[in-house]
Amino acid sequence: MLTKPPATTTEPVTTARNLSAGRYREVDVVIIRPAGIPAEPIPVCVALHGGLGGAKSFLDLGLPNMLSALVQEGAAPFAVVAVDGGNWVGHKDDDPQRMLNDELPTWLDYHDLANTPFAMLGIGEGGAGALNLARVPGSAAVAAISPTLFDTWPDAQRSGLFIDQEQWERTEPLRHITEISNMAVGLWCGTGDKTYLGTARTLAERTKAPVASFTPGGHDAAYWREVLPDALKFVGGYL
Template structure:
């Protein structure tokens, strides 16, 4: 048996330390097994393949413009009929920025290890108006409801079974769940990461996303908790998030399936903490 100290000593000042450690660690060299055992790591460390990300430009009639359509799916799985979760970006975001906290890597690893059944994400450019028609003729919510399912079907994917959103996208995910409930097409899951749930109109009005307090009140998930429907909801937020007050109120009233408040703020550090749990939450609700 090679001792841990012996291995570390052998590594110091040798070419192995410079060029061979990676290969040895992953079992591509004879030392691989002994190295992992000496450092207290049992078994091989399989390489995780990258998620398959594809971006296209499509024309949205409901937004009256071309938008990016991004699909993110695990590697090596059949995509015909693959269940998909809509993924909504935050304010100043785009479809290309919707995947936060290493979501692509976490999904690929979880599916590759059999921890969750295969599913994917679809993201589109939604603008900065909290996923509703604030500007006449620019209706991102109608795009989600009417066009995204068709775009997915045209590419062989299954329809949206869930909606995931970050910050403004968390607000949008809860609003989308309400609209699906109103259409009697309930979602299988809603995942809101650091949802931008505000409690003060003066603060919200600075974002120029709603015409007046009445419009905001009619759409705000925090003021319409009874209209959300029966879809399982997961909420993840940092205890120092700038939207923590509104999120705590939402949790207290709705008692979601998952209510996770962790140390952290409204940033990628918090997102990386919660994304694995988000993937597990969605994975448990993938339609069979």
């Protein structure tokens, strides 16, 4: 069941619990608008969480204040919309990409937002998911923070994220460079993130990413809080 706020609301954060046919379950939808912006259609950046943290993990990272500060500094207003997606790869009765492609536009329209996202942002597994989603034509930018990328099937298999090699090949961003390179790519990965630093560098080189930041930090919330404002600024620059 969709939950819709009053049309005049200016609340910066709205949460809903929607039934997803693609995921065969109810999912959290967290809509984050800049504080003080009227409730009217504005561009949307879809945010994909890392691991099993869920859509609300972006609230724990402080994204609402970061977004409001960015707009107060002069950036054009946009909303960030986070949804629950599991590991973003999906299994038998769980298709998060179907949810994003077929269901999310209706949810955005219901909440008086532009129903075609202009950008994607993701962390960890969500970073890889955002890069995968970016293969769909129409968006301008994708920001990936500590993305879980695998350049060989044995490495991917050890992660336990994929059903089989075919699924990995279909959804692995490093296997679809040409499609991803059609948009602006921003990459952030901590130099202490030994598991994914190498593949993040590889993706940055192959896509000629206009922003590729590799600074001290690990695969953890402390690093993500540090770089998230820059990732928001990056996608906001493509409005």
